[in-house]
Amino acid sequence: MKKTIAGTEVDVNEEGYLTDMSQWNEQIAAAIATEEGLAALTDAHMKVVRYLREQQAKGAALTIRSMGKSGVVTTKELYDLFPGGPLKKASKISGIPKPVGCI
Amino acid sequence: MSDDKQPVKKMSIIVSRGSLDGIYPALIMANGARMEGIEASLFFTFFGLNALANKTLDHLKVSTVGNSALNMAMPMLGMPMTVPFPTVMGAIPGVSAFATHLMNKEMEKLDIPPVREFLELISDSGGKIFACKLAMDMFKLKKEDLMDRVDGVLTVGDFYNESAGAGTHILFT
Numbered sequence: 458m459k460k461t462i463a464g465t466e467v468d469v470n471e472e473g474y475l476t477d478m479s480q481w482n483e484q485i486a487a488a489i490a491t492e493e494g495l496a497a498l499t500d501a502h503m504k505v506v507r508y509l510r511e512q513q514a515k516g517a518a519l520t521i522r523s524m525g526k527s528g529v530v531t532t533k534e535l536y537d538l539f540p541g542g543p544l545k546k547a548s549k550i551s552g553i554p555k556p557v558g559c560i
Numbered sequence: 561m562s563d564d565k566q567p568v569k570k571m572s573i574i575v576s577r578g579s580l581d582g583i584y585p586a587l588i589m590a591n592g593a594r595m596e597g598i599e600a601s602l603f604f605t606f607f608g609l610n611a612l613a614n615k616t617l618d619h620l621k622v623s624t625v626g627n628s629a630l631n632m633a634m635p636m637l638g639m640p641m642t643v644p645f646p647t648v649m650g651a652i653p654g655v656s657a658f659a660t661h662l663m664n665k666e667m668e669k670l671d672i673p674p675v676r677e678f679l680e681l682i683s684d685s686g687g688k689i690f691a692c693k694l695a696m697d698m699f700k701l702k703k704e705d706l707m708d709r710v711d712g713v714l715t716v717g718d719f720y721n722e723s724a725g726a727g728t729h730i731l732f733t
Contacts, residue, residue, distance in 0.1 A: 522673055522677075525681065525684070532684035532685055542597040560591065560671050
């Protein structure tokens with residue numbers, strides 16, 4: 458379905474994840490972050506977002522373990538940056554699909 | 561999600577078994593809870609303490625004896641699931657270690673960490689790790705014998721208090 462986020466019409470699924478990551482921009486990220494209850498997207502958030510988008514573009518399966526080992530962010534920092542479901546929220550803000558794994 | 565569904569707010573998981581296959585499901589459920597923003601506590605009792613004791617936790621094995629669900633496909637021997645794994649075979653020295661090795665290899669492919677790293681991951685994510693006082697006394701274990709991420713040694717009563725609150729689910733494994 459279509460949804461207008463930050464003045465741009467994008468395709469999203471029923472949970473609000475972008476279905477085409479190329480439609481994403483930083484304003485969209487900021488708007489989704491607000492919807493998800495984050496106060497602001499800092500550089501630390503954006504580092505994670507950029508890493509997630511790179512990994513997604515490569516087709517890598519994302520897990521909380523691989524994030525912790527990425528060198529971009531520690532597990533603790535990831536939970537602090539995106540409280541209440543770090544990988545899910547970060548993925549949504551990054552404009553990539555919801556992670557499908559259990560780890 | 562419809563509004564009348566009460567969300568799960570916290571999972572308190574009791575781990576009473578000490579084999580690799582007895583411990584992993586609890587670790588996966590606890591980590592999965594944290595990933596969904598659900599609080600998680602693990603309470604290790606009886607043989608579950610093997611997952612916390614420094615001497616045993618890196619050497620946990622799949623149970624190949626008395627495990628009637630184990631079949632020739634599961635330890636990745638490439639045979640059909642319908643062929644049972646003979647218990648007699650499971651008793652041969654080294655077989656449990658071999659089955660464990662094969663299972664660990666498959667889990668690594670799925671990015672499931674080894675037990676110690678998994679406990680660290682859960683602890684870093686804000687999950688709590690507790691040991692049962694009674695079982696500690698029974699096995700003559702002290703807090704120093706346990707891995708460093710253990711948040712405390714609790715009585716059963718302490719554990720129930722720790723689990724208090726609407727939306728908490730207590731799961732026994």
